[in-house]
Amino acid sequence: MVQQTVREALRDAMAEEMRADPDVFLMGEEVAEYQGAYKVSQGLLDEFGAGRVIDTPITEAGFAGIGVGAAMGGLKPIVEFMTFNFAMQAMDHLINSAAKTLYMSGGLLPVPVVFRGPNGAAARVAAQHSQCYASWFAHVPGWRVIAPYSAADAKGLLKAAIRDPNPVVFLENELLYGQSFEVPEDGDHLVPIGKAAVVRPGSDATVAAFSIMVGKALEAADALAADGIEVEVVDLRSLRPLDGDAVLASVEKTNRLVTVEEGWPVAGIGAELAALVMERGFDQLDAPVVRVTGADVPMPYAAALEAVSLPSAATIADAVRRVCYRS
Amino acid sequence: MATARKKARSAASASRESAVEPETLDRWFRDMLLLRRFEEKASQLYGMGLIGGFCHLYIGQEAVVTGVQHALEPGDSVITGYRCHAHMLIAGVPPREVMAELTGRAAGASQGKGGSMHLFAPERGFYGGHGIVGAQVPLGVGLGFAHKYRDSDQVSVTYFGDGAANQGQVFEAFNMAALWQLPVLFVIENNQYAMGTSVERSAAVHELHERGRAFGIPGGRVDGMDVAAVFRATEDALADCRAGKGPFLLEAMTYRYRGHSMSDPAKYRSREEVSKVREERDPIEQARQVLIEGGHADEDALKEIDREIRATVNDAADFAREAPEPEAEALGAHVLAGA
Numbered sequence A: 001m002v003q004q005t006v007r008e009a010l011r012d013a014m015a016e017e018m019r020a021d022p023d024v025f026l027m028g029e030e031v032a033e034y035q036g037a038y039k040v041s042q043g044l045l046d047e048f049g050a051g052r053v054i055d056t057p058i059t060e061a062g063f064a065g066i067g068v069g070a071a072m073g074g075l076k077p078i079v080e081f082m083t084f085n086f087a088m089q090a091m092d093h094l095i096n097s098a099a100k101t102l103y104m105s106g107g108l109l110p111v112p113v114v115f116r117g118p119n120g121a122a123a124r125v126a127a128q129h130s131q132c133y134a135s136w137f138a139h140v141p142g143w144r145v146i147a148p149y150s151a152a153d154a155k156g157l158l159k160a161a162i163r164d165p166n167p168v169v170f171l172e173n174e175l176l177y178g179q180s181f182e183v184p185e186d187g188d189h190l191v192p193i194g195k196a197a198v199v200r201p202g203s204d205a206t207v208a209a210f211s212i213m214v215g216k217a218l219e220a221a222d223a224l225a226a227d228g229i230e231v232e233v234v235d236l237r238s239l240r241p242l243d244g245d246a247v248l249a250s251v252e253k254t255n256r257l258v259t260v261e262e263g264w265p266v267a268g269i270g271a272e273l274a275a276l277v278m279e280r281g282f283d284q285l286d287a288p289v290v291r292v293t294g295a296d297v298p299m300p301y302a303a304a305l306e307a308v309s310l311p312s313a314a315t316i317a318d319a320v321r322r323v324c325y326r327s
Numbered sequence B: 001m002a003t004a005r006k007k008a009r010s011a012a013s014a015s016r017e018s019a020v021e022p023e024t025l026d027r028w029f030r031d032m033l034l035l036r037r038f039e040e041k042a043s044q045l046y047g048m049g050l051i052g053g054f055c056h057l058y059i060g061q062e063a064v065v066t067g068v069q070h071a072l073e074p075g076d077s078v079i080t081g082y083r084c085h086a087h088m089l090i091a092g093v094p095p096r097e098v099m100a101e102l103t104g105r106a107a108g109a110s111q112g113k114g115g116s117m118h119l120f121a122p123e124r125g126f127y128g129g130h131g132i133v134g135a136q137v138p139l140g141v142g143l144g145f146a147h148k149y150r151d152s153d154q155v156s157v158t159y160f161g162d163g164a165a166n167q168g169q170v171f172e173a174f175n176m177a178a179l180w181q182l183p184v185l186f187v188i189e190n191n192q193y194a195m196g197t198s199v200e201r202s203a204a205v206h207e208l209h210e211r212g213r214a215f216g217i218p219g220g221r222v223d224g225m226d227v228a229a230v231f232r233a234t235e236d237a238l239a240d241c242r243a244g245k246g247p248f249l250l251e252a253m254t255y256r257y258r259g260h261s262m263s264d265p266a267k268y269r270s271r272e273e274v275s276k277v278r279e280e281r282d283p284i285e286q287a288r289q290v291l292i293e294g295g296h297a298d299e300d301a302l303k304e305i306d307r308e309i310r311a312t313v314n315d316a317a318d319f320a321r322e323a324p325e326p327e328a329e330a331l332g333a334h335v336l337a338g339a
C-alpha cells in the first residue's frame, strides 16, 4: 500500500491505462499545458504528448460529441469536464449520442467513452458551479455511473471504467482531490463496477452514501459510537448499476436505513434506495427510511447559507438517531 | 454593413487625434480608476478570506466597459459573464452593494445568494453576471428580441470573452440575431486568454470580429485599452443597431493583468508580457496622460481624485465586512416567484 491523494490516484489510473492501450487518450479544457484545472492530469502531457493529451477550446457540446464520435471510430476517449456543471452544455451528446447508440444499433455500435470530472458542491461558488448530478445520470439506461470516495476506489474504478466497453460517467469530487488514502501498489488494481463496499461494519443502522458523503457518514458513525450506536456505512461506489443486494444485506442486519446525498431530495438516489428496500426488504425494516439530502434550493453563495444547505456529520447523526428512535 | 465596419475601424484609429471634451475624459478617468481600486480592494479581501470561491478581477480591462457604458442610453440592456464587478459598478450600483455581495452579506446586491459571479441590477439595465461560459450570449440576444418586440429603439449589449467565443451556442445566437435583425451589440472582450489557453491555441482564425460574417453580421476591432476609441466605436455601432440594421460584433483588444481568478498562478505567460502591456498600454495611465498633457488637470488634482476614490472603496470594504450575513431563514426565499 502507498499513501496517495485522490488526485494522484486518478492520474495514475489514466497513465497506466494509456501506457497499456494506445487507443486511450484524454481531452478537455486545460488538461494538457495547464496540467488540468484541478491538476488531475499533472505530467500526462509530458509523458504522452500533445497527440494523446489534448487541450480543447471551451466547447463542451463540441468536444463531448467529438469524444463520442472517436469512441464510435474505435478509440477509447477520456473526456474531462472541468466540472460536471459544464457538462450540461453537452447533455445531448451524453444521453442521446453516448448512452443510446448501442441499443439503437441493435448492439452494432458500442461507445466506449469515459466522461469524468468533479461533481457536487464545491466551496462558495454558488448555484451554477455547485450541484450534484448523480441522480440525473443514474436515471439513464445505457451507461454506467460511478462516484467513488477513497483514492483506491477512484483508481480501481477509473481503470475499470476505461476498460469498460460502455459509456461511463465518472463523478469525482473537487474537495476530495487533496485527501490521502491507502492505495494498493499493484499496477493492475481494478475495482468492479456495480459493487458497493461496507466501509465500516455496524449492527444498529445502515447509512448508505457515496462520494464525499461517505466521509461525512464515517464521521457521524464515530460520533454515534460514543453514544453506543453502531452504524454500518455502505459506500455505494456505483450508482448505475446500483448494488441493491449490498444495501439489502446490510439492512437485513441493522433493520434501519439512512441515505445520504448532496443532491436535491426530489427523485434522488435516496428516493431510489427507499423504493428498493420498500420493494425488496420491507419486512426487514424496523423504522421508515430517512433521507438526508442537500436543501431543496439552488446552492447559495453566503457561507452561513451554504453551510445549512449540505448534509453534515451532525445532520446524518440526527437521522440515525431518528431511525433508532433515540432522538 | 460594410460602412459600419469601416466606421468602427476608423473610429479606433482616429480617436487619439480628435479631442474628447475634458469633462468627459475626466468622468471616464474617474470611472476607470474606481473599477481598478475596487478590484484591488476585492483582491485584498479575498486574501483575508472575506470573499470565497472564485473571484475574477477586471484589472486591465477598465476602458472596455467604461467606453461602452458612456455610449449607452437609459433603457439599453447589458449582460456579461462572471467577470462582472465592473459592469455592476459602471451601471451605477453603489460599491457597497457590490462589495457586500462579494462577501456574501444580506446587504449585497443579490442578498448574498449569488456572490462574485452572479451580480444583477435589472433596474439599471444590467442582467448579470452568468457563470456558464457562453451562456449569456443567447440570453443577450433574447434581451435584444424583447427590445424589438416592444418596438423600442433600445439595444442589448452582450459581452463575452475570447474563450466564450468558441461555444457553439454563440453561433446559434448570431444566426438568429441576424435573421431577425435584432438590436444587439456583441462585445468580445478579447483579453487574449481563456484561463490558461491563448487565442492562438483555441481559435482557428484569430480575428474574432470576423466571426459574424457567415451570418452577415458586420464587425470591427477596437483598441480596448483606449477608452475614447471604445466609446466612438460603440457609438457608431449602436447608431446602426438603433436604426434597425441588426446586430454588430465589436472586438475590443484588451488584457487582464491578474490571473484568470484569484487561484490562478498564471504560468502560461511571462511576467514580461504582462509588464509590457502595463507599461505601454494601460488604459488609466493613457487617460491620465491625455488629461495632463492637454492641460486639463495637474498631478495634484488627479491625486485628489484617487484619494476620493480610495475613500469610497474603503468605505465599501468596511461596510462589506461589517454587514451581517443572511439569516438561515433566507435559505428558502426566492426559489419561486410569488411564493
Ligand SMILES: Cc1ncc(C[n+]2csc(CCOP(=O)(O)OP(=O)(O)O)c2C)c(N)n1
Residues within 6 Å of the ligand: A029, A058, A060, A082, A086, A089, B083, B131, B132, B133, B134, B160, B161, B162, B163, B164, B165, B189, B191, B193, B194, B195, B260
Ligand atoms: C461552460 C463552461 N465551461 C467551462 C467553464 C470554466 N471557465 C470559467 S471561465 C473560463 C475561461 C473563459 O475565458 P474567456 O471567455 O476568454 O473570458 P475571460 O475569463 O478571459 O474574461 C472557463 C474555461 C465555465 N464556467 N463554463
Ligand SMILES: [Mg+2]
Residues within 6 Å of the ligand: B161, B162, B163, B189, B190, B191, B192, B193, B194, B195
Ligand atoms: Mg479571455
